[in-house]
Amino acid sequence: xxxxxxxxxxxxxxxxxxxxxxxxxxxxxxxxxxxxxxxxxxxxxxxxxxxxxxxxxxxxxxxxxxxxxxxxxxxxxxxxxxxxxxxxxxxxxxxxxxxxxxxxxxxxxxxxxxxxxxxxxxxxxxxxxxxxxxxxxxxxxxxxxxxxxxxxxxxxxxxxxxxxxxxxxxxxxxxxxxxxxxxxxxxxxxxxxxxxxxxxxxxxxxxxxxxxxxxxxxxxxxxxxxxxxxxxxxxxxxxxxxxxxxxxxxxxxxxxxxxxxxxxxxxxxxxxxxxxxxxxxxxxxxxxxxxxxxxxxxxxxxxxxxxxxxxxxxxxxxxxxxxxxxxxxxxxxxxxxxxxxxxxxxxxxxxxxxxxxxxxxxxxxxxxxxxxxxxxxxxx
Amino acid sequence: xxxxxxxxxxxxxxxxxxxxxxxxxxxxxxxxxxxxxxxxxxxxxxxxxxxxxxxxxxxxxxxxxxxxxxxxxxxxxxxxxxxxxxxxxxxxxxx
Numbered sequence: 001x002x003x004x005x006x007x008x009x010x011x012x013x014x015x016x017x018x019x020x021x022x023x024x025x026x027x028x029x030x031x032x033x034x035x036x037x038x039x040x041x042x043x044x045x046x047x048x049x050x051x052x053x054x055x056x057x058x059x060x061x062x063x064x065x066x067x068x069x070x071x072x073x074x075x076x077x078x079x080x081x082x083x084x085x086x087x088x089x090x091x092x093x094x095x096x097x098x099x100x101x102x103x104x105x106x107x108x109x110x111x112x113x114x115x116x117x118x119x120x121x122x123x124x125x126x127x128x129x130x131x132x133x134x135x136x137x138x139x140x141x142x143x144x145x146x147x148x149x150x151x152x153x154x155x156x157x158x159x160x161x162x163x164x165x166x167x168x169x170x171x172x173x174x175x176x177x178x179x180x181x182x183x184x185x186x187x188x189x190x191x192x193x194x195x196x197x198x199x200x201x202x203x204x205x206x207x208x209x210x211x212x213x214x215x216x217x218x219x220x221x222x223x224x225x226x227x228x229x230x231x232x233x234x235x236x237x238x239x240x241x242x243x244x245x246x247x248x249x250x251x252x253x254x255x256x257x258x259x260x261x262x263x264x265x266x267x268x269x270x271x272x273x274x275x276x277x278x279x280x281x282x283x284x285x286x287x288x289x290x291x292x293x294x295x296x297x298x299x300x301x302x303x304x305x306x307x308x309x310x311x312x313x314x315x316x317x318x319x320x321x322x323x324x325x326x327x328x329x330x331x332x333x334x335x336x337x338x339x340x341x342x343x344x345x346x347x348x349x350x351x352x353x354x355x356x357x358x359x360x361x362x363x364x365x366x367x368x369x370x371x372x373x374x375x376x377x378x379x380x
Numbered sequence: 381x382x383x384x385x386x387x388x389x390x391x392x393x394x395x396x397x398x399x400x401x402x403x404x405x406x407x408x409x410x411x412x413x414x415x416x417x418x419x420x421x422x423x424x425x426x427x428x429x430x431x432x433x434x435x436x437x438x439x440x441x442x443x444x445x446x447x448x449x450x451x452x453x454x455x456x457x458x459x460x461x462x463x464x465x466x467x468x469x470x471x472x473x474x475x
Contacts, residue, residue: 009385016384054432056417060425065446074448097428101439110436112443117428129433166420171433172442194446196428220448227430227445234444234469295388302395309402313409326465328437337413338406 011284015291018271030300032256037304037352038311039249044344045312046320047235052339054231057169058224062196064205065097065222066212076191081216085197088211090204096192098181102146102174109135109329113185115178117196123177127160131171131330146174149186156180167332197221253352257359264363272367273376285368286361293360297353304352305345313338435465444469 019026066085068077079096086094099114111132121127128138138144138158145153162170181187197212199205209221272285280288311317316335325331423429431443440447441463 009383012385012388013383016388020384050432050434053417056414057421057424057432058430060421061430062428065430067446067448069448072448074446095428101442110439110442112433112436114427114429118426131433162423165416166423168432168434169420169424169429172436173427173429173433175427222430222445230445231432298392299395302392302399306395306398306402309406313406324435324465326435326437326441326463328435328465330433330436332433337410337417339410340403340406342403 008287011287012291015288015295018288019292019295026296029296030303033253033296033300033352033356034303034307036249036253036256037301037348038307040246040348040352041305041308041345042311042317042319043246044348045308045338045340046317046336048341048344049312049336049339051232051235053168053337054235055228058227058231061224061227062097063199063202063224064197064209064212066195066197066216067220067222068194068216068218069220070218074194076188077194077219079190079192081219082192082195084215085195085212088208088215090200090208091197092200093198095196095198097194097196098178098187099193100181100185107135107329108327109172111172111174111330113174113176113181115181116175121159121175121177123179124155124157125159125177126156126180127162127173127175128158129162129170129173130164130167131332132174133158133161135330146184148184154180154184164333168334171332172330253355257355264367268364269367270376272364273372273374276368276372277376282365282368286365289361289364290357293357296360297356301349301353305348309338312336435469437465438463441465441469 066077066081068075068081077096082094082096085091095117097115097117099112102111102113103109104111109132116127126144128144133139136144138161140158140161142158143155144158145155148154156176160175162173176184182189187193197208199208205223205225209223212219212221275285275288276282311319313336316333321331430445433442435441
């Protein structure tokens with residue numbers, strides 16, 4: 001072994017023995033540090049994976065949805081609008097969409113009802129999400145009653161239960177025929193919930209959207225790009241509760257690092273004094289403190305990162321479930337695909353390890369340059 | 381008897397190996413899951429779905445891309461938004 005490497009090993013041995021003498025302090029330090037990394041990494045993994053999953057799952061969402069707004073609120077759209085929109089150059093088809101919400105008072109659950117646009121269902125039949133099927137104990141061929149807006153119950157037959165693997169899209173979904181949905185919700189004839197517009201050339205979507213607003217100023221076009229952008233914004237780490245949680249974790253870490261940087265304990269100062277009086281150079285002491293920082297920060301970073309990965313991708317983020325569930329009775333049971341942004345991991349590494357190393361070395365350097373006798377007596 | 385540095389370096393190396401293994405696992409599983417995700421994307425396209433069914437308690441968190449900017453305030457224009465998932469999925473911003 002080269003002398004330089006041997007020196008590093010000796011200092012590392014000494015650092016480890018010194019840290020193990022202060023076992024309680026070391027463990028609490030590693031616990032706090034790895035918890036902060038765990039929270040930040042969990043948010044990072046969770047939001048990035050959801051954002052990627054939303055991008056892939058909604059890649060075939062309607063190219064352009066046209067809603068009618070009345071008094072700032074979404075209102076049924078007259079079907080004459082569909083005729084006029086279909087005549088716009090570049091539009092290859094307009095499909096009226098029928099959908100709405102149903103509150104199940106017995107279970108306190110909200111369902112999304114939507115009409116199929118093809119002949120995949122027969123009148124009186126419904127296709128339901130796996131979450132709903134489990135909640136109501138339903139299977140293929142079972143009867144399911146819903147209360148119509150006229151106060152009368154309508155009974156449907158479950159002809160299909162969507163796969164539990166598609167729960168993130170279908171958990172609360174009830175697909176019916178257009179006629180059944182119209183009758184259930186008492187939709188007035190000649191209107192739809194909104195319109196799905198297909199555009200021949202994807203590059204013309206924005207132009208078509210602008211033309212629609214020119215023709216119908218009371219309409220709000222939502223492009224597929226808008227849908228994707230919504231999910232990018234929702235699962236951005238800067239939005240909502242994620243920002244609150246992340247900033248709390250960051251502030252806790254800043255206070256914690258500041259506390260360390262602003263001064264070291266009397267016993268640590270005394271230790272530095274003793275080392276200097278026994279012949280250790282300032283450089284050796286700095287090396288010792290650097291190793292101490294590396295041991296604590298790397299161990300905590302690795303523990304936090306591994307814990308976050310297991311939390312999000314093996315256990316489906318149980319700590320975030322209560323927030324996402326809110327007061328809802330139906331919550332999709334989904335297993336996130338581990339899409340990882342390595343750039344974010346690198347940023348987390350730089351932001352969590354380097355400030356801590358700095359916070360360990362700077363006060364030690366201040367203590368190491370003073371007179372050993374003074375340091376041992378606890379002077380500044 | 382092993383030196384403390386040998387034990388620490390072995391543990392650190394094991395930790396780095398676990399992280400590398402998890403990253404390889406992430407690559408393999410995302411590649412394996414992609415066909416299934418694309419199949420679900422086709423289902424979403426076929427059914428005309430616009431949103432993920434992640435939060436089902438309020439209409440603006442169930443369909444964040446389709447809700448209007450007032451939906452968070454429901455039937456009371458002066459009332460504050462009160463659903464817990466509203467903390468996670470805010471009302472839609474200006475498009």
